[in-house]
Amino acid sequence: MTNGPAGSAAGPRLPLPRRVLVTGADGKIGRAVVDALSDLGVRTTALSTAWTSPSRADRIVTGDATAEDDVADALAGADAVVHLAAIPHRDLGRPYEVYRTNTGATFNVLAQAATAGHVRRAVIASSINAFGVPMNHHAVATAYYPIDEDVPAEIDDWYSLSKYSDELTARMVASHWGLPVIALRYPHVDTWRQLRAHAERVGRAPGTPQLVREGWSYLDLRDAVDVALAALTAPVSGALVVGVSARDTLVDADSGELLDTYAPGVPRRRAITGRTSLIDTTRARTALGFTARYSIHVAADDPDPAPTTAGVTP
Template identity: 50%
Template sequence: MPELIRPTRVLVTGADGTVGRPTVEALVDDGIAVTALSRTWSAPTPADRVFTGDAADEVLVRDALSDVDAVVHLAATAHPDLDTPRAVFVGNTSATFTVLACAGEAGIRRAVIASSINAFGIPMNRHDVMPAYYPLDEASPVAHDDAYSLSKWVDERIGAFACSRWDMTVVALRFPLVRELAALRDTVRRMIAIPGEQARLAREGWAYLEMADAVDAILRGLTQPISGMHTLLVAAADTILNQSTEDLLDRYAAHVERRQRFDGRRAPIDTSAARHVLGWAPVVSLAEGEASIIMEATA
């Protein structure tokens, strides 16, 4: 079996973000030096090199890449409502292009970037659209209607460009809702109390991912002996709702093709590519033991 790759120093952009901070902590705990870049800082970071500014700033990024041999690019405006459509799209894609291009030109050959389960456009689409089939997978047909989802899809294309241009190995992780367990509990309660939200969440397979599993996928993306461009869906094995998946699909997506049966609360998300490429599998479930906060689906 090929040996794992161990980077000596990793640049993490968006290092003060929801996923960025746990990623930095995990790398440092593993003895890997971290250069952290963020627009702002809510608390001190354990990284030994710190840069403050925009990941689209070419001069700043080039400085931050000094002595770096791998990149985790997490910096982004994470929702279409957080800025104007142009600012969301241009800001996100400009940052991704800048980070990967500067890394490629510097001879860096490994990058993990944060994509989104929204990259195929359906979950946040304002129109009455649904996925073409279940389970969702990396080949699900796209239908973009918001700037954030479009930016994540373009980010993946930028990753493929970097792979071709600089022979860089790029792993784009399509994350669903990602939080630590306690925050997941609160977020899920709020989400499913919103009228119509349970039906809308059918578009993304009622998916979620606990933070430890997300960070594990990132670290595997840095260390697995792979090459090329890989876009990978990562999600928990079950859904956020305490109802059988088949019943949920009957209720909210009866007309959508099902390419397999989903026993129990199995998420209608195909994460087999992440298993094959990274050897990754989700571990944490909201439904297990005392951690269970899954709510009953209601009308």
């Protein structure tokens, strides 16, 4: 399956929304998105089933993204949505619970946003697992590197299926109701220090099949927020699936050499040199104006030297 009908990008950036509904607002990315929007002076409605600490959102809705009444309440006054509510892993619930929760929440939020009449943009969290290969329990390989949004899918688990289904829901909503929806295929996301610790573990077993199949990809939490903000203001129509990652890999090694060792028979669609990412982020750059800034191989408080291209200003 290809990710069409593809969205398109043309023209100047959109202004920041006046109010954004953030679902999953008590989660790691959700809290960071609420904080970033608040710093920009954007009003936020935060929806979550529970709260571990106070939120900076100016409107709090304690509710379930799968519940029609809760979402209808939370959408009041919002002109954009960042939908992050989900069970974020295959092993965090029973198969039916994971699939039903994730797909039900996405359909509910997007369908209600599209029919509300005042929402002009939705951004949803998809996953690198949406193409199914990373968690596949069979001896399958990624079709090629760098991994792009059209890489062939081999769905083998309910979480990956839920994210694949969410992307189809985005296409349906954009086609039927005309609401632009951007689905971000996030890789492993965490704070710089947590990613460093994760990278140390990865370095002890870099040949773990899931790591190889997802190209040892990751994204600093700050970049995960920035790409969501960029998606809110990018001049995109239709539905668009966007792969994102840091500009390098978790492993402190040459990326081509990693593939030589752990994926020697997998085709490469372009020359891979240095420590470059094995995720093709062309669409993030061209459609959203986003390039990841942060690397775990650079000091925690210093971004990788390339300036941000997100173009989001107060």
